[in-house]
Amino acid sequence: MxxxxxxxxxxxxxxxxxxxxxxxxxxxxxxxxxxxxxxxxxxxxxxxxxxxxxxxxxxxxxxxxxxxxxxxxxxxxxxxxxxxxxxxxxxxxxxxxxxxxxxxxxxxxxxxxxxxxxxxxxxxxxxxxxxxxxxxxxxxxxxxxxxxxxxxxxxxxxxxxxxxxxxxxxxxxxxxxxxxxxxxxxxxxxxxxxxxxxxxxxxxxxxxxQGRATWRSLWHHQFRFGQARGRLMLELTQAQRALGRHTWAIPAVMLRRLGWLAQRTFRNHPLEAAQLALFSPVLMVGLAAWSLGFRAGCRAETFNPVAYGDGKT
Missing domain, CATH: 3.90.550.10 (Spore Coat Polysaccharide Biosynthesis Protein SpsA; Chain A)
Structure with a gap:
């Protein structure tokens, strides 16, 4: 250079x-x-x-x-x-x-x-x-x-x-x-x-x-990602955001995200699928953090999504 x-x-x-x-x-x-x-x-x-x-x-x-x-x-x-x-x-x-x-x-x-x-x-x-x-x-x-x-x-x-x-x-x-x-x-x-x-x-x-290396940093990082997803209306419809406000919807949110990750990793490479299964206890913690953050984001005041795309495109 x-x-x-x-x-x-x-x-x-x-x-x-x-x-x-x-x-x-x-x-x-x-x-x-x-x-x-x-x-x-x-x-x-x-x-x-x-x-x-x-x-x-x-x-x-x-x-x-x-x-x-x-x-x-x-x-x-x-x-x-x-x-x-x-x-x-x-x-x-x-x-x-x-x-x-x-x-x-x-x-x-x-x-x-x-x-x-x-x-x-x-x-x-x-x-x-x-x-x-x-x-x-x-x-x-x-x-x-x-x-x-x-x-x-x-x-x-x-x-x-x-x-x-x-x-x-x-x-x-x-x-x-x-x-x-x-x-x-x-x-x-x-x-x-x-x-x-x-x-x-x-x-x-x-x-x-590098990725996060401690339980605390994983939890806070994934919580923030879920919160941003809900508050900024990222690939999200108004109906999905309304459902995401409810505590009873957390298991469904976790299951849906788990399904997406499993489908994607199995499609990517057998090693990634094996790692996802092997480290599944860690994954469940990450999914819980993300889903709780998603609920918080859905409950927060919506960031103006109109200028950047509102929901699924």
């Missing part, structure tokens, strides 16, 4: 939102600095909490720009800030707790060079046999398994995506929400409204995600 300040024009700006995760950030940065990519690119870390440990982790690499904001930016806000300070034609987004394969950037940009508007890569396991980490990742990224074929998707996670600066600005970046997650689904809604069949998933562009 090319260091900042050189004359070679930049082709890609890699934006990393980071709040904590200083140790994981170092591994992420090292994987980016070892990319097998012939073009020039910059790395922008948005330190959302002005964390000195994050500054130290990124500051040891002269190729890395660090933007600090003590206000505690949410992930979408951090990505927008990084994009606003970028200098390249393409924007690539990766999370601080992800490690990119050596050909990640090259493969992630390939669909954009073939006229797709949003490219997304696979999200694999960094801790292959850690029960909590595996389940946490499956519950988030079963739809972006490295074992899935390359195909068009409707919704993808923002920890592994790329888009042109022009298209990013045209859809208005990541929407502002009061939730710590779910902004990537709203972003995909905006992309899908702008262009038909615009999102392409390529498993060759793979990152390994």
């Amino acid at each position: 090319t260091a900042p300040g050189t004359e070679q024009p930049l082709s890609v700006s890699v934006v990393i939102p980071c709040r904590g995760h200083a140790k994981e950030l170092d591994a992420c940065l090292r994987s980016l600095l070892q990319q097998d990519y012939s073009g020039s690119f910059e790395i922008i870390v948005v330190d959302s909490a002005a964390d000195d440990a994050v500054l130290a982790a990124g500051g040891r690499y002269e190729q890395v720009h660090i933007l600090r904001d003590p206000g505690g930016l949410l992930p979408g806000e951090a990505r927008n800030l990084g994009a606003s300070r970028s200098r390249a034609r393409w924007l690539a987004f990766i999370d601080a707790d992800c490690v990119a394969q050596a050909d990640w950037l090259r493969e992630l940009l390939r669909p954009l060079q073939q006229q797709m508007h949003l490219a997304a890569g696979a999200v694999g396991q960094a801790r292959h046999w850690h029960p909590i980490s595996v389940i946490d990742n499956m519950m988030q990224f079963a739809g972006q398994s490295p074992h899935q074929p390359a195909e068009r998707h409707k919704i993808v996670a923002s920890c592994n995506i790329a888009i042109s600066r022009r298209d990013f600005e045209q859809v208005g970046g990541f929407p502002a929400t009061q939730e710590a997650c779910g902004e990537d689904v709203l972003f995909c809604y905006a992309v899908n409204r702008q262009w038909k069949d615009a999102i392409f998933f390529t498993p060759a562009a793979c990152v390994a995600h």
